Amino acid sequence: MFKRKESPSDTTFLLAITIIMFVAIYALAIIFLGDKGFNKIQMFFNLLNENAALIVIACGLTVVMITGSIDISVGGVTALICTSCIVCLNNYGFNFYSSLLLALAIGLVFGAFQGFLIAYMEMQPFIVTLAGMFLGRGLVALIEVNQIQVHNEGFEKLSGSRIQIPFLGDYNKRGVFIQSKLEYGVVVAIIIVIVMYWLLKKTSLGRKFYAVGGNAQSALMLGINVKKTRFLAHLICGLLAGIGGFLYLFHTRSGSVQQATGLEMDAIASSIIGGTLLTGGVGNIIGTLFGVLASGIALFIVTAIGSQDPWWPQITRAAMLCFFIVLQSIILARKKK
Amino acid sequence: MTKKNEKAGNDLMKHIKPVIRHRLFIPIVFLIFLLLINIFIKPGFLKIGLGKDINGNPVLIGNIINILNNSTELVILAIGMSFVTACSRGQDISVGSTIAIVGGVVMRVLCGNETQPTELKAPVIVAFILGCLAGMLCGAFNGILVSRFNIQPMVATLILFTAGRSLGSMAMGGLKPKAVASFSYYGNFFPGFPIPTPILITAAVIIITCIAMKKTNLGLYTRAVGINDKSSRLNGIEPSRIKFMSYVIMGLCVGIAGFIQASRVQTVNPYTIVPGIEMDAILAVALGGNSLGGGSLNLPGSIVGAYTIQTLTSMLTTLNVNTNAIPVFKAVIIIVLVAIQTPAVKRLFGRKTQAAKPALGGGKESA
Numbered sequence: 001m002f003k004r005k006e007s008p009s010d011t012t013f014l015l016a017i018t019i020i021m022f023v024a025i026y027a028l029a030i031i032f033l034g035d036k037g038f039n040k041i042q043m044f045f046n047l048l049n050e051n052a053a054l055i056v057i058a059c060g061l062t063v064v065m066i067t068g069s070i071d072i073s074v075g076g077v078t079a080l081i082c083t084s085c086i087v088c089l090n091n092y093g094f095n096f097y098s099s100l101l102l103a104l105a106i107g108l109v110f111g112a113f114q115g116f117l118i119a120y121m122e123m124q125p126f127i128v129t130l131a132g133m134f135l136g137r138g139l140v141a142l143i144e145v146n147q148i149q150v151h152n153e154g155f156e157k158l159s160g161s162r163i164q165i166p167f168l169g170d171y172n173k174r175g176v177f178i179q180s181k182l183e184y185g186v187v188v189a190i191i192i193v194i195v196m197y198w199l200l201k202k203t204s205l206g207r208k209f210y211a212v213g214g215n216a217q218s219a220l221m222l223g224i225n226v227k228k229t230r231f232l233a234h235l236i237c238g239l240l241a242g243i244g245g246f247l248y249l250f251h252t253r254s255g256s257v258q259q260a261t262g263l264e265m266d267a268i269a270s271s272i273i274g275g276t277l278l279t280g281g282v283g284n285i286i287g288t289l290f291g292v293l294a295s296g297i298a299l300f301i302v303t304a305i306g307s308q309d310p311w312w313p314q315i316t317r318a319a320m321l322c323f324f325i326v327l328q329s330i331i332l333a334r335k336k337k
Numbered sequence: 338m339t340k341k342n343e344k345a346g347n348d349l350m351k352h353i354k355p356v357i358r359h360r361l362f363i364p365i366v367f368l369i370f371l372l373l374i375n376i377f378i379k380p381g382f383l384k385i386g387l388g389k390d391i392n393g394n395p396v397l398i399g400n401i402i403n404i405l406n407n408s409t410e411l412v413i414l415a416i417g418m419s420f421v422t423a424c425s426r427g428q429d430i431s432v433g434s435t436i437a438i439v440g441g442v443v444m445r446v447l448c449g450n451e452t453q454p455t456e457l458k459a460p461v462i463v464a465f466i467l468g469c470l471a472g473m474l475c476g477a478f479n480g481i482l483v484s485r486f487n488i489q490p491m492v493a494t495l496i497l498f499t500a501g502r503s504l505g506s507m508a509m510g511g512l513k514p515k516a517v518a519s520f521s522y523y524g525n526f527f528p529g530f531p532i533p534t535p536i537l538i539t540a541a542v543i544i545i546t547c548i549a550m551k552k553t554n555l556g557l558y559t560r561a562v563g564i565n566d567k568s569s570r571l572n573g574i575e576p577s578r579i580k581f582m583s584y585v586i587m588g589l590c591v592g593i594a595g596f597i598q599a600s601r602v603q604t605v606n607p608y609t610i611v612p613g614i615e616m617d618a619i620l621a622v623a624l625g626g627n628s629l630g631g632g633s634l635n636l637p638g639s640i641v642g643a644y645t646i647q648t649l650t651s652m653l654t655t656l657n658v659n660t661n662a663i664p665v666f667k668a669v670i671i672i673v674l675v676a677i678q679t680p681a682v683k684r685l686f687g688r689k690t691q692a693a694k695p696a697l698g699g700g701k702e703s704a
Contacts, residue, residue: 138665311503318500
């Protein structure tokens with residue numbers, strides 16, 4: 001029904017490239033770095049464990065980017081959630097569920113406020129979410145300047161527990177079978193990915209996101225409430241930032257002002273690697289998932305090679321980003337002709 | 338109300354309206370407002386005195402001098418960012434990281450492989466030129482991605498944003514060298530000359546920019562490409578060349594700013610140098626009344642915006658606000674200042690004429 005900027009085959013093609021790249025990198029790692037632990041199944045689960053929060057946050061950014069907007073406040077929101085939840089858990093007798101509610105509330109408030117300013121006040125998304133980022137990080141400093149840890153038995157017990165995967169595992173050096181372990185956060189992240197995939201592909205709201213991002217003018221003529229759609233995209237992004245921030249806390253159990261610096265750019269980069277265009281109208285969740293995993297595995301490999309120089313991880317990440325961006329632009333330019 | 342009074346009122350409005358509608362009105366009023374608050378909380382704020390530095394040389398001291406001095410990098414970057422924003426309809430978010438690269442190059446040239454060299458390994462002018470070249474090279478890289486490959490500026494500059502600080506550390510070979518004191522003249526004072534050197538450099542950059550804007554068609558071409566690159570191509574302007582050039586100009590600005598920044602303390606930590614300055618530079622451009630969606634080039638506005646941000650920062654520092662908490666106030670001010678310039682609010686006050694166009698473009702402008 002809605003005319004998209006690119007025909008479906010293009011987006012499928014970009015998605016295919018991302019998945020192939022991920023599989024190829026992983027296969028190469030298994031072949032050449034097998035002795036460093038890449039041939040173990042646990043390595044794959046570690047990849048998921050480390051990146052669960054980023055997957056959720058990147059899903060939110062994908063939705064916002066599909067509508068042609070941007071949100072760079074998620075890193076600040078994550079830091080704010082971590083610190084405020086820890087303060088409440090340690091000092092005000094919050095338990096796991098009430099801190100989860102607090103995290104969701106912070107995310108939703110940020111999402112709703114920014115969405116309102118962007119959609120109804122017609123302010124530029126970059127500036128509004130830049131203010132959101134400043135606000136988030138600044139509030140962290142107002143709450144607590146130093147780095148703090150969670151001291152709450154219930155929370156730590158839950159956060160320390162792992163899911164044992166039946167029948168999957170590795171033999172250690174003594175030949176003892178160890179079952180693979182998965183954090184609860186990964187389950188949440190996978191559920192979110194499935195829900196968001198369903199939302200974008202199967203519901204009318206999801207199709208509206210694509211329509212507004214592709215061409216707001218024609219979406220308006222089709223009778224879509226453009227402002228409301230934009231607002232909802234930011235609201236969803238805020239909610240997912242809340243969930244992602246809580247998962248981040250769940251994984252790290254600490255909070256500081258400098259926490260999650262550059263998380264927003266990691267999330268944007270993952271979405272772009274997964275084939276989402278910043279201009280809007282193009283993108284999908286599965287690509288984002290593989291974008292996160294591909295940059296995650298690249299970082300694992302650089303760490304495993306164990307170079308003495310501290311600058312290689314970021315440079316590798318940037319080189320990968322550069323490769324994907326240039327490749328996408330060449331493909332899109334060729335298809336247009 | 339009698340007719341006569343009404344007429345007098347109208348006459349008054351006739352004189353006031355152009356002032357209020359002037360594009361520099363809001364930035365300047367806000368800057369004056371901030372300065373007034375400063376004077377209120379610190380009565381001796383405007384005082385400029387003649388003091389002596391450690392070596393007994395006469396130097397100018399005072400709050401205004403400090404603000405002018407500390408805002409050097411931001412002003413220079415804001416000028417470059419205005420060009421980039423105006424013609425490529427997007428922002429360069431890599432400037433902070435590129436400053437780390439420039440700083441790394443400058444330190445490597447001046448110090449070689451030693452951490453505490455007793456003399457400069459190369460003349461300062463060589464380091465300056467190589468630093469500017471490094472900045473322009475980074476700008477050219479961004480420019481090629483944006484102009485040839487048609488990648489959105491934010492995405493293209495995301496690459497150097499990610500890698501820049503690591504590249505800067507790599508350029509220094511992982512060392513943290515400290516140059517000798519004679520290198521510090523460029524970021525502080527020349528001995529015997531009371532005005533801080535960065536202020537002179539800022540003035541020079543602003544004057545050169547003014548001359549370039551008056552004597553060449555740079556401003557016109559930049560605006561034309563930003564408004565519509567297809568029609569500017571039909572009029573004989575090559576959009577990709579203008580875009581590329583704007584990024585090289587941005588790179589040059591980054592080179593100058595990075596050189597000053599390295600000279601201030603004669604050492605560079607690439608991972609912590611000028612944190613978040615890219616956001617401040619973009620903010621300066623937005624505060625100056627430029628559309629972040631491109632097409633408008635208001636250089637005086639950007640410069641006033643940069644000074645406003647620095648005034649705000651130094652005011653909050655005077656009030657003993659924690660450095661990490663300063664962003665909260667910035668955030669509130671961004672929202673208020675940008676909100677009163679939005680079409681929705683203008684419509685509320687019955688100024689419909691200006692509100693018509695951007696009604697739908699709002700969401701797209703960040704890209």
